[in-house]
Amino acid sequence: MMPAMSQSPQDASDSPGSSVTEDGMTAAQAVDRIEAAAHPRPHDRRLHARGAVYDARFVPTGQIAEWTTAACLTAESAAVIRFSNGSGNFAADDRARGVRGMAVKFLDGDGSSDDARAVMDLVAANFRVFSSHNPEGFIDLVEALGMAATEGGFADRAKGKLAAAGKFATVLAQHPESRGALKSFAGQQAPAGFATTRYDGLHAFVLVDESGVRRPFRYRLVPQLGEVEIDPAYAETLAPDFLIGDLDSRLTTGPVTFTVVYQLAEPNDPTHDPSQAWPEHRPLIPAGHLHVTARSPREDHWQQQVFDPTRLAPGVEASDDKMLAFRRHAYSVSAERRLAP
Ligand code: HEM
Numbered sequence: 001m002m003p004a005m006s007q008s009p010q011d012a013s014d015s016p017g018s019s020v021t022e023d024g025m026t027a028a029q030a031v032d033r034i035e036a037a038a039h040p041r042p043h044d045r046r047l048h049a050r051g052a053v054y055d056a057r058f059v060p061t062g063q064i065a066e067w068t069t070a071a072c073l074t075a076e077s078a079a080v081i082r083f084s085n086g087s088g089n090f091a092a093d094d095r096a097r098g099v100r101g102m103a104v105k106f107l108d109g110d111g112s113s114d115d116a117r118a119v120m121d122l123v124a125a126n127f128r129v130f131s132s133h134n135p136e137g138f139i140d141l142v143e144a145l146g147m148a149a150t151e152g153g154f155a156d157r158a159k160g161k162l163a164a165a166g167k168f169a170t171v172l173a174q175h176p177e178s179r180g181a182l183k184s185f186a187g188q189q190a191p192a193g194f195a196t197t198r199y200d201g202l203h204a205f206v207l208v209d210e211s212g213v214r215r216p217f218r219y220r221l222v223p224q225l226g227e228v229e230i231d232p233a234y235a236e237t238l239a240p241d242f243l244i245g246d247l248d249s250r251l252t253t254g255p256v257t258f259t260v261v262y263q264l265a266e267p268n269d270p271t272h273d274p275s276q277a278w279p280e281h282r283p284l285i286p287a288g289h290l291h292v293t294a295r296s297p298r299e300d301h302w303q304q305q306v307f308d309p310t311r312l313a314p315g316v317e318a319s320d321d322k323m324l325a326f327r328r329h330a331y332s333v334s335a336e337r338r339l340a341p
Helices: 009-014 027-038 135-148 154-174 178-186 242-251 299-304 322-339
Strands: 051-060 077-085 100-107 118-125 205-208 214-223 256-264 284-295 316-318
Touching (some): 027 135, 051 100, 051 242, 077 242, 077 284, 077 299, 118 214, 135 154, 135 322, 154 178, 242 256
Antiparallel strands (some): 051 077, 077 100, 100 118, 205 214, 205 316, 214 256, 256 284
C-alpha cells in the first residue's frame, strides 16, 4: 500500500520509486533539459506553465465502489482543477497543436479554505497513449519541440526548424514507440476549448477492494460537451491565450462537466508502459462526474501546489510503471525551483 502522500513538494526523496531512470538520468537533470528547451520563467511550472484553477464538485455514480475502498471515489466531494497549455513557455500559442492538461485534486472538507487537503490527484493530458516508454524519450521530444518553436528572425526560425527535423529523426530512430503518438498528433488540429477536450491519465494504476483484490486500470476525463477541434480559419480570430477566457465565459452560463471513466485491464495488458494502448473494448466504468463551476477564489494558493499523479487515496495504488514514479520526483524539482524566492 502506498503511504499517505504529503502535500509538500519538498519530500519526494522519501517517496517510493526512483528519482533516477534506468539509463542514469536524475530528475534534476531531466528538469535542467526541459528548462534549456522550453525557457520557462523562473516562477512558472517547467512544463504546463500557463494554466488556471477552477472549483469543481465530484459526484460519484457508485459504479466503481465494488472495485475500491477509496472513499473519495464513492462519496461526493469538493475538487479543484487546473487546466493548462502543456508548454513551458508561458506565452505559448493556444491556437497551435500541442499538449493541453487537466489536473484534478479531490479535497477533504468543502475546499473553502487554504487548509483543505488533497486526498488524491488525477493528472491527465489530451492524448491517448504517451509518446515514450521512458523519461529519456519524453525529454528528447521536449527538446525537439523546443527547437521547432525557436523564435526570432527568419534565419533563426529556419535554423530552429532544421535542427528540429534532425532531432525528430533521432527521436524516431531511438524511440520507435513514439511513432504512433507523433503520427496521431500530426493529424490533429488544436483543441477548440478546455471544455471540449478529452484528457487521459495514460499510466496504469491499481484499484484495491476491501478483500485486497487488485485490479489495474487507467483513467480518462471525458467532456460531456463532446470533443471539438479548432477550425483553423476561426483560430485566426482568437487570442493566442484564448483557452482560459473561453472556459471562463462558458462557466457564466452553468457548470462544465467531465465524466471520470476507469478502463479496467485484463491480465496481460501492459501496466508498466504508458506508450502501449490497451484494447478499446476493455470495460469502461464511469466512476463519477466532475462539475466545474467557477474560477477558484484561492487560485494563488493552488497554483503553487503540485498536482502529483502519485498522490493516491487508500484503495488506489501506483502500478509497476517506473515513469510514473519518476514523474513525482521531476514535479518536485520543478516546484522547488519555481517556488524558490
Ligand atoms: C517522464 C515523464 C514526464 C516528465 C519528466 C514530466 C514533467 C513535468 C513537469 C516538470 C511539470 C511541472 C510540475 C510542477 O511544477 O508542478 C509537469 C506538469 C504536468 N504534466 Fe508532466 N511530465 C511527464 C509525463 C507526463 C504525462 C505522462 C502526463 C499526462 C498523463 C503529464 C501531464 C502533465 C500535466 C497535466 C501537468 C500540469 C499539472 C498542473 O497543472 O500542475 N506529464 N510535467
